[in-house]
Amino acid sequence: GDSVTQMEGPVTLSEEAFLTINCTYTATGYPSLFWYVQYPGEGLQLLLKATKADDKGSNKGFEATYRKETTSFHLEKGSVQVSDSAVYFCALRKKSGNTGKLIFGQGTTLQVKP
Amino acid sequence: EPEVTQTPSHQVTQMGQEVILRCVPISNHLYFYWYRQILGQKVEFLVSFYNNEISEKSEIFDDQFSVERPDGSNFTLKIRSTKLEDSAMYFCASSDGLAGGETQYFGPGTRLLVL
Numbered sequence: 510g511d512s513v514t515q516m517e518g519p520v521t522l523s524e525e526a527f528l529t530i531n532c533t534y535t536a537t538g539y540p541s542l543f544w545y546v547q548y549p550g551e552g553l554q555l556l557l558k559a560t561k562a563d564d565k566g567s568n569k570g571f572e573a574t575y576r577k578e579t580t581s582f583h584l585e586k587g588s589v590q591v592s593d594s595a596v597y598f599c600a601l602r603k604k605s606g607n608t609g610k611l612i613f614g615q616g617t618t619l620q621v622k623p
Numbered sequence: 624e625p626e627v628t629q630t631p632s633h634q635v636t637q638m639g640q641e642v643i644l645r646c647v648p649i650s651n652h653l654y655f656y657w658y659r660q661i662l663g664q665k666v667e668f669l670v671s672f673y674n675n676e677i678s679e680k681s682e683i684f685d686d687q688f689s690v691e692r693p694d695g696s697n698f699t700l701k702i703r704s705t706k707l708e709d710s711a712m713y714f715c716a717s718s719d720g721l722a723g724g725e726t727q728y729f730g731p732g733t734r735l736l737v738l
Contacts, residue, residue: 611716
């Protein structure tokens with residue numbers, strides 16, 4: 510079945526370091542891809558998305574490119590801040606036969622130290 | 624910015640008791656969802672709801688679970704007879720479309736603990 514796999518966490522970085530969180534997916538067809546973020550004590554918030562191959566989603570300095578050939582959607586940020594500390598979830602949603610269901614990866618905890 | 628709200632934020636219940644988790648989706652949204660996250664595990668889809676009926680449900684969503692939109696604003700998840708393994712964070716979400724890129728907006732969650 511359809512699935513999303515993320516790199517294991519936690520990821521611990523110093524402020525201003527470069528961030529990559531890997532995400533790969535398995536799905537029939539070409540799903541839409543999402544990154545959600547969960548700050549402590551809050552719900553899931555959409556960070557960025559891409560709906561077709563080679564699309565790049567970006568927001569708040571984060572970027573991810575939809576790579577069909579490697580079935581990946583890795584999250585990157587050039588210079589992380591302490592305020593980026595959160596749990597990051599990669600997710601997919603099918604476009605056909607779709608009821609809107611999101612399929613999530615297991616989440617990756619990011620801790621940024623000053 | 625409009626937001627999805629959920630009540631209560633925390634609930635503790637005894638095994639076998641019924642619980643109702645409440646959600647107020649964003650007002651002009653038509654598609655509603657429940658997800659859950661057992662501690663340390665993935666966020667899992669439970670059910671989607673559109674036009675006053677379930678459009679998809681997962682294997683987790685058995686006869687002990689039900690959803691309802693009792694009025695124009697609330698969306699509820701009922702667990703009829705809770706089990707220990709129902710302990711999890713439950714998230715409600717809503718969206719205004721299905722074409723592919725529409726954002727699902729999530730509430731802050733209800734943490735359910737079954738003793």
